Amino acid sequence: MTASVSERLTLAVTADDQRIACLAAIAIVLAIIDAGLPSPLPGIKPGLANIVTLLALYHLGWRAALWVSLLRIVGAGLLLGSLLTPGFFLSLAGGIASLAALALAFQLPRRWFGPVSSSIIAAFGHIGGQLLLARLWLLPSDGILYFVPLFALAALATGMVNGVIAARLLASTNSQDIP
Numbered sequence: 678m679t680a681s682v683s684e685r686l687t688l689a690v691t692a693d694d695q696r697i698a699c700l701a702a703i704a705i706v707l708a709i710i711d712a713g714l715p716s717p718l719p720g721i722k723p724g725l726a727n728i729v730t731l732l733a734l735y736h737l738g739w740r741a742a743l744w745v746s747l748l749r750i751v752g753a754g755l756l757l758g759s760l761l762t763p764g765f766f767l768s769l770a771g772g773i774a775s776l777a778a779l780a781l782a783f784q785l786p787r788r789w790f791g792p793v794s795s796s797i798i799a800a801f802g803h804i805g806g807q808l809l810l811a812r813l814w815l816l817p818s819d820g821i822l823y824f825v826p827l828f829a830l831a832a833l834a835t836g837m838v839n840g841v842i843a844a845r846l847l848a849s850t851n852s853q854d855i856p
Contacts, residue, residue: 697733697741701748704729708753718824720767720807721831724839726753727775727799731792731843734779736850742779746772763815767807774806775799792847796840800832 704726711722726749734742750772754760759768782790782798808828812821 693737693741696737697744697748700729700733700737700741700745701752704745704749705752705756708749709756712753712757718827720804720828722835724800724803724835727796727803728839728843728846730775730779730799731796731840732846732850734783734795735792735843735847739780739783743776746776766814767810770810771803771807774809775803778802778805792844793837793840796843797833797836800836800839801829804828804832 707725707729711725714722716722729749730742730746733745750765750768751760754762754765754768759765776799778801779795779799782795785794808821808825812818
């Protein structure tokens with residue numbers, strides 16, 4: 678006897694899946710807010726959605742942080758109409774580099790490295806990934822290196838602010854409080 682189509686497509690949704698979906702939705706909203714903020718230079722944004730990625734990482738683990746970040750990048754790309762544009766690929770490159778940096782940072786001793794330092798490291802990873810892709814694909818010139826100090830300063834500032842916000846949120850919540 679064959680199962681009906683609805684029985685074959687039924688997926689079990691766990692509480693963590695629901696938390697990841699909720700965090701991804703919050704991150705998408707924050708990414709859209711980021712996109713609407715004025716910027717002194719293209720590519721310099723507060724990165725508010727990265728706060729949500731840090732919350733996911735510290736409360737739910739690496740898998741959740743990865744899903745939240747990737748869902749945010751694709752979801753914001755769809756909603757902003759930038760999916761598969763250079764801006765989308767810059768965001769994706771920054772997100773992947775940021776996640777790689779976070780993976781390394783999360784292995785550091787927590788006694789000395791917490792959400793603020795992780796956020797700063799992730800911000801540097803993000804801007805590094807974007808600049809690398811821009812250099813290799815969009816602006817194949819060493820002239821892009823002139824922007825590194827400005828982008829590094831922006832990464833330090835936004836990483837610090839986002840890290841402080843994430844640290845405060847982490848201190849005031851536990852994993853059960855995450856939506």
